[in-house]
Amino acid sequence: MIGGCLVFADYTLGIKSGDWIKYDVTFSVAGQSLSGSVKVTVENVQDTQINGTIEFNVQGYSITQPQPFSIDVGAGTGTYSQFIIPANLTVGDYVPAENAYVQDIVAKDGRKALVISASIPFEGVSGQVYYDQATGVLLEGSTQISGTEYSIAFAGTSLWSGGFMFDWWILMIIIAAVVVAALAALILLRRNPSARQPFSNVPFAFSSSSASSLTTEQ
Numbered sequence: 001m002i003g004g005c006l007v008f009a010d011y012t013l014g015i016k017s018g019d020w021i022k023y024d025v026t027f028s029v030a031g032q033s034l035s036g037s038v039k040v041t042v043e044n045v046q047d048t049q050i051n052g053t054i055e056f057n058v059q060g061y062s063i064t065q066p067q068p069f070s071i072d073v074g075a076g077t078g079t080y081s082q083f084i085i086p087a088n089l090t091v092g093d094y095v096p097a098e099n100a101y102v103q104d105i106v107a108k109d110g111r112k113a114l115v116i117s118a119s120i121p122f123e124g125v126s127g128q129v130y131y132d133q134a135t136g137v138l139l140e141g142s143t144q145i146s147g148t149e150y151s152i153a154f155a156g157t158s159l160w161s162g163g164f165m166f167d168w169w170i171l172m173i174i175i176a177a178v179v180v181a182a183l184a185a186l187i188l189l190r191r192n193p194s195a196r197q198p199f200s201n202v203p204f205a206f207s208s209s210s211a212s213s214l215t216t217e218q
Contacts, residue, residue, distance in 0.1 A: 011048055011086035012086055012088045012136075013045060013048065013050070013073060013086065013087060013136070014087030014088065014132075014134055014135035014159075015042050015045065015084060015087075015135055015136070015159065017043060017044050017045055018041075018042065018043075018158070019041075019042045019157070019158050020039060020041040020157065020158050021039070021083070021137050021138070021158075022037060022038070022039045022040075022154075022155045022156045022157065023037060023038045023039075023040075023138070023154060023155055024037055024152070024153050024155045025037060025058055025152050025153075026149075026150070026151045026152075027148070027149070027150055028148065028149040028150075029148050030147065034058060035058070035059065036057045037057050037155065038054065038056055038057075038152070039054070039055045039057075039066075040053075040080070040084075040137075041053045041054075041066065042084075048072050048073045048075070049070065049071075049072050050070070050071050050072075050073060050084060051068070051069070052068070053066035053067060053069065054067055054069050054080055054083075055067070071083075071084065073085060073086055073136070074086070074096065075096055076096025076097035077096075077097075081096075081097040082097050082118075083138050084137055085097050085131055087133070087134060087136040088133065088134065089114055089133065089136070090102060090105065090133075091103065091104060098116055100116050100118040101116070102114045102115070106130075108139055108140065109139065109154060111134070111139065112133040113131060113132060113133060114130065114131040114132075114133050115128070116129045117129070127141055127142055127143025127144075127150075128141070128142060128143070129141040132159075135160075138152070138154070139153075139154045140152065140153045
């Protein structure tokens, strides 16, 4: 195990038992639009084998009870294997489930995302697909072919909080806020000296007389 991730056959799994990912799904066919959600839950992980359940709630295609699935991330085989690929891949790496290679890494929803032109889940047609680099889970996929539009987009997960990572720009905002607050306090003290608290009022501060007595006693 490296950094909390399982490693097997040169592939890293960034998920564990109990993890779940939820998606919003939209189909547009002949001027009609159908929408709903899909939830993928991981029940157990063994080497590159993942077992779990998938739950659909889409107009015209609803499965209220979770259905079991089993995939091998290393081989890219099994039902719904396109939802989870190996973690920590980079540009040029092969993606077994998609039979394609990582083309680019971009920022998406606060995450580092792998860009792949590959097959979209359910439809089996090619489109632009994004996977979270750190965990290997599907983030987004969309395509338009023969008058049909299809999209699946990340809606929530237990893998990270709020769907974003702490980035450098967030740190800059926090630092700027602290600096502005400090400057405002300094200006206020300069304009209103009476707002300053005398040092002698601090409980643990020594007066000049007490300091002299301590020196004498020594």
